[in-house]
Amino acid sequence: MADTVLYEVSDGLATITLNRPEAMNALNIATKAALREAAESAAGDTAVRAILLTAAGDRAFCVGQDLKEHIGLLAADRETGSGQTMSTVKEHYNPIVKALAGAPKPVLAAVNGVAAGAGFGFALAADYRLVADTAAFNTSFAGVALTADSGVSWTLPRVIGPSRAADLLLFPRSITAQDALELGIANRVVPAAELRAEAVKTARALAEGPTVAYAAIKEAVAHGLTHSLAETLEKEDELQTRAGRSEDHAIAVQAFVNKEKPKYLGR
DSSP: OOTTEEEEEETTEEEEEEOOGGGTTOBOHHHHHHHHHHHHHHHHOTTOOEEEEEESSSSEEEOSBOHHHHHHHHHHHHHHOOOOGGGHIIIIIHHHHHHHHHOSSOEEEEEOSEEETHHHHHHHHSSEEEEETTOEEEOOGGGGTOOOOTTHHHHHHHHHOHHHHHHHHHSOOOEEHHHHHHHTSOSEEEOGGGHHHHHHHHHHHHHTSOHHHHHHHHHHHHHHTTSOHHHHHHHHHHHHHHHHTSHHHHHHHHHHHHTOOOOOOOO
């Protein structure tokens, strides 16, 4: 894995850190490939019970595509006629978003600075967004004559509604952390100096929680967004049966009866 993305697993928590602060964590090919590898590894590792996605530096979470590299790739495309530059959506962005959104465990994005373009998309793919008070969001796609990618056309309307999503996509502009909180993009805003500690604390709490139940909650919400009430009730029955058979459920019930704090096993 490239050193532009750091990956660490400790006590059930996988921490993925974008590590190009000098470039505002822009996504060049090496970074996208490493992020895809890290996201897929964390999603598929049964020892990982929660994922923390964050970034180095204090200016940016991720400003999206590295346009300096992109310009060179577009020029090469024109010379060869290959059109390979935009294959990055299928090769990198789509697998990253699928891994984060589809992971059978909670994903927390700690947004330390600007999240633009695909960086915004990756934050939206997380289940929970903890945001520094100095951070900002920008769709940015139309600003470089592109449409939405990295799942934004699916996630953003579901978070803030289609009308507001169209507004932000058609007229890209910076949204402050407070604006993001009011719109529902941010789940919680904290002082920038406290973000890292609070993110680790929150992510570790998730890693120590009832993993089977968390996975079922993610699946239920995703299913409910695209199915009827009747179909959703059937899915709830299926998932509740699965959760009810877990060791964690038995532990939680016994702990409740004993008036103790449960110590979950994640199974």
